[in-house]
Amino acid sequence: MPITVGHDSAKTRKMLTAGGASIAYYSIPAAQDAGLGDFSRLPAALKVVLENMLRFEDDKTVTLDDIRAFAAWAANGGKTNREIAYRPARVLMQDFTGVPAVVDLAAMRDGIVALGGDAQQINPLNPVDLVIDHSVMIDEFGNPRAFQMNVDREYERNIERYTFLKWGQSAFNNFRVVPPGTGICHQVNLEYLAQTVWTDTDQHGEEVAYPDTLVGTDSHTTMVNGLAVLGWGVGGIEAEAAMLGQPVSMLIPEVVGFKLTGRMVEGTTATDLVLKVVEMLRKHGVVGKFVEFYGDGLDHLPLADRATIGNMAPEYGATCGFFPIDGETLKYLELTGRDKDRIALVEAYAKENGMWRGPDYDPVYTATLELDMGTVVPAISGPKRPQDHTPLDLAAARFMDVVSEYRGEDDSSAAREMTAEGPAVDALPADPRKSGKVEGADYEIRDGSVVIASITSCTNTSNPYVMIGAGLVARKARALGLTRKPWVKTSLAPGSQVVSAYLEAAELQEDLDAIGFNLVGYGCTTCIGNSGPIAPELSKTIADNDLMVTSVLSGNRNFEGRIHADVRANYLASPPLVVIYALAGDMNINVATDPIAQTPDGTDVYLHDLWPTQKEVADLVEQTVTRAAFTEKYADVFKGDDKWQEVETTDSETYDWPPSSTYVQNPPYFQGMGKDPGTISNIDGARVLAILGDMVTTDHISPAGAFKDSTPAGKYLIDRQVPVREFNSYGSRRGNHEVMMRGTFANIRIRNEMLEGVEGGYTLGPDGNQTSIFEAAMAFQAEGTPLVIFGGEQYGAGSSRDWAAKGTNLLGVKAVIAESFERIHRSNLVGMGVIPFEFMGEDTRKTLGLKGDETVSISGLDDVTPQAEVPATITYADGTSKTITLKCRIDTAIEVEYIEHGGVLHYVLRNLAKAA
Structure with missing residues (x-):
């Protein structure tokens, strides 16, 4: 299908010769010569966007003033409030x-x-x-x-x-x-x-x-x-x-x-x-x-x-x-x-x-x-956020602080009173760590035991230097007779088949296999929560003793509840360090200086005994990462294996939705939709579904990972004769809105501030009693009561999960009111017809003393403009009320239209229907 370009008022379309052929392109220097402004010192990233404006300039969606705004951006120190329409390829x-x-x-x-x-x-x-x-x-x-x-x-x-x-x-x-x-x-x-x-x-x-x-x-x-x-x-x-x-x-x-x-x-x-x-x-x-x-x-x-x-x-x-x-x-x-x-x-x-x-x-x-x-020094990041940078030599001490905080003890590292001879014995706090004997095994695990060590995720598995480095650590460990600790679940999930090709060419895969890092698949696995089960006896020991066990993964996400339901502390690390921690088996070991493991004859092994030099890594990369490996592995990338080729399907224009499917269901978004949009209505008498804190991520909001039969989603599947073994994950069932809406806000680590000391997806229903968020939302919907959610800073941080917005919409939430939003989730909420609002001034959920039994009314929406300031009245349970001002985070004129239509897809569908 050909691309549609604009009419190029400034005549910036030129010809370029390269690779023996001539080809048209849109010239930024030509735009400058045409008097549209000085673009010479724009960053390359912004020049890419500027070229997009030149190519699609049509005096309607993209104007010459949009192009001039880029020159104004440079002249104004890299700032402008110009809204543009950008079209990715x-x-x-x-x-x-x-x-x-x-x-x-x-x-x-x-x-x-x-x-x-x-x-x-x-x-x-x-x-x-x-x-x-x-x-x-x-x-x-x-x-x-x-x-x-x-x-x-x-x-x-x-x-x-x-x-x-x-x-x-x-x-x-x-x-x-x-x-x-x-x-x-x-x-x-x-x-x-x-x-x-x-x-x-x-x-x-x-x-x-x-x-x-x-x-x-x-x-x-x-x-x-x-x-x-x-x-x-x-x-x-x-x-x-x-x-x-x-x-x-x-x-x-x-x-x-x-x-x-x-x-x-x-x-x-x-x-x-x-x-x-x-x-x-x-x-x-x-x-x-x-x-x-x-x-x-x-x-x-x-x-x-x-x-x-x-x-x-x-x-x-x-x-x-x-x-x-x-x-x-x-x-x-x-x-x-x-x-x-x-x-x-x-x-x-x-x-x-x-x-x-x-x-x-x-x-x-x-x-x-x-x-x-x-x-830059060797480091890991955790236990909850990617930005929690921890130098490797401080990791063990800081983990002790994490345990102390979890156990309610004093900060163990800060509490040590130093003397000339070292820490005073009587100043050392009691060790807060717990441990437990593993049934049927000859070892204990404790707070800090590494139960998952996974080389996974796109972050590092694209990088042959760290992957070869991990293989060399495995080779040196194998030569010394070391292997993973028995309580560590190890895995290697490369980002492409090319990785396997060069690991095998370097003869490193057999070293990785020898210490437990066998190939488990080509995919995201642990980083998305597909870590799979850990041994039942380990899971029982963790639960019985409330242990804070850990995972170490070469991924990019370590938010609470994401990696595994049994694991409270998760650390991001390079692939070589993942191997090191699998050998050590314990976050309490200072792997930078202390012995990591012992050889079969009892000799201590240190990090420097296992770590490869940059030259060792570079030499192997040069020898084994070749053009031939890439061309071979991608020669027939869309063909798939025998299993994929055996998948049978139909050739109909519309999908014949299987009524019994628990994976794919026809969603309700467009059912009964009329040809004309509605209007944006004020929100009157809304109840509070949840009050959430800072840095509530889309991992907390959107269903992810495994779930139990006791959850609303689990009960839904059990009612349809799906055994627990076949539950799969929330992510795999994103095509079924019935499962997903039941899992929205159901993360095991989410904390609704309406309930003191309770973790998980719970709230107060219309009767004031504790129930699941899904069941409460359905009860409020049955009464015709609109719902709102309150949040803190960076609401919706994390992955670009559309179900964090879709589920919010299907639960009957009309507005989310937070201190700030992460970019993607704010846009997704608008795209699903849910209005985001931000507190202004000193107002927050805390300063307002919100408990969740209030009603909320927001006016000024019937003629709202982008980023308008609107009044909201909060009526407390005792009948008193307070009116505050909120910023409406419908950011652009087109987003106003999206909300009027009920969402961006409704907007597109109606416009296509009119063009028919």
Whole structure:
């Protein structure tokens, strides 16, 4: 399907010769010559957005004033309030978020037929790639059968979903599916799908070159920023709108420049660097902003390390973490098997359009930070947030503080009274740690025991330096006769088959196997909560003794309740350190200085005995990570294995929803929808469903991970004769709104401040008694009572989970009132017709003394404008009331229309129906 370009009032369309061919492009220097402003010192990341304006300028959705605003941005120190309509080139999905998106598209086909339109009007207008990577669970580990057994179970559990996705692949145009067992979506994107400079035919039949851009239904879409591809995570709702031709409405962002100097020192890894970057940028504050990395330190930073930093943009809060095109970009494109003519085009285009990072690269930034990479130290991050940076040599002591806090003891490290001879004996507090004997085993576990050690997630498994490093640690450990501690569940889930190819070529996989890190699958696994079960006897010991056991994973997310229900403390670490902690088996050991383990003859083994040198790693990377490995593994990426090819589906235009399916159900969003939108109504007499604290993430809000038969979702499945063994995970059931709405706000670690000392998804029902949030919401809906939720700072941080907004909507919540919102979740709420509001001045849930028995009325919504300030009246249980002012976070004019329609998909559907 050709792209539709604008009419180019400023005549910026030019021709470029590269790779032996001529191709059209839109020239930023030509726009400058046309008198639209000085764009010469814009950051490369912003030039990508500017080019988008030039290409789509139509004097309606994009005007010449929008283009001039970029020059004003530079002249004003990197700031402007200009709203623009941005159109990404493509959309990337993983299956957890992709299945509900395809469900919505299928439901929209039903909806448009009901409105008198044609099913074929509902098709992606932009290319969409969906990578099935979030469904494999680690049921089996630590043996040669693990991979095949996990794959077999994956197909058993998910055949309904896979049948549906295969139908979508044939039913929708512009939609491709990468089958299970191929790799993680971000790594497949980095290694294969991304082109850095995209090309397509326009409506005039001419080939056009333009920057590769995308939005993805996973927060870590930003990993491809390392390849100078501008992309970021959006909710599935926004992604669906982008697929259907809706521009992304956004303000021209501030761009924070992060200058990297020096080079990494011996003993440190890219993971150590990124954890430091996360800490610095979280402290600076970059929510809603672009971050661009620059400086001569990039001359010593491999692209794999750049991708690691780009990946964790959601963890430091930025929209993206962008690296400009330079020689390293070209080198990586060559290594990974990209076409030689495409590589030549990337270089020529970047230099012609001012997007090349040369020695004189010196753009204007809104603000800057600087880090000498030579100062980075080995580190981990935890126990609850990615920004909780902990130098490795302090990790054990800080864990003791965590235990002390959990047990209600004094801070153990701060409480030690020092004398000239060391800590005073009588000043040492009692050891707060608990332990418990494991039934049927000859060992105990205690607070700090590492029960999960997983090399997983896109963050690091794209990076051959840390993966080879992990293999070398395993080799040295094996040579010394070491293995994992028996209570540690170990796993290796590479991001692509290429990783297995180079680990095998280096003969490191057999070393990893020998200490328990067998291949368990190609997918996200532990980082998304698909860690699978731990041994029942361990789980019983943890529960019986209320132990604070730990996980160590090479992922990007360690929020409460995410990794495993039994694990309270989770730590992010480099793959080599994951291996180290599997050998140690205990977070209480200072692995930087203390013995990690003993050889069979009782000799102590230290970190320096196991850690490879940078030269050892680099030499093996050079020998084994080859262009041939990439071209071979991606030669037939959409074909899939025999199991995928055996999945049968239909070729109908609309989906025949199986009534008995517990995985895929027709959602209620468009049923009974009329042709005309409604109006925005004031909220009157709403009750409070939950009062939530700071940093409540989409992991807390959206259903994720495993769930029990005692939960509302579990009861729903039991009622439909689904055995507990077949529950799978919430993520795998995102295509069934009945399961998902029951799991919304049901995280085992969420704390509703309406209930003192209670964890989990509970609240007060209409009768004032404690009940599940789902049951309370249904009871309020039955009464016709609207609901609101109160929150603290950074409400909705974390992954780009559309169900955090969809579930909120289906529970009957009309408004979420918080101190601040994370970017994606705010947008998702609007996309689902839920209005976000922010407190103003000194008002917070605490200063207002909210208990949850209040009623809330919000007026001024019937003629609301973007970011309007509106009055809200809170009536307390004793009859007194207080009126405060809220900022309505409907941020743009188009978002006002979305709310009027009941959501962005309703807006698109009605407009398509009118065009029929």
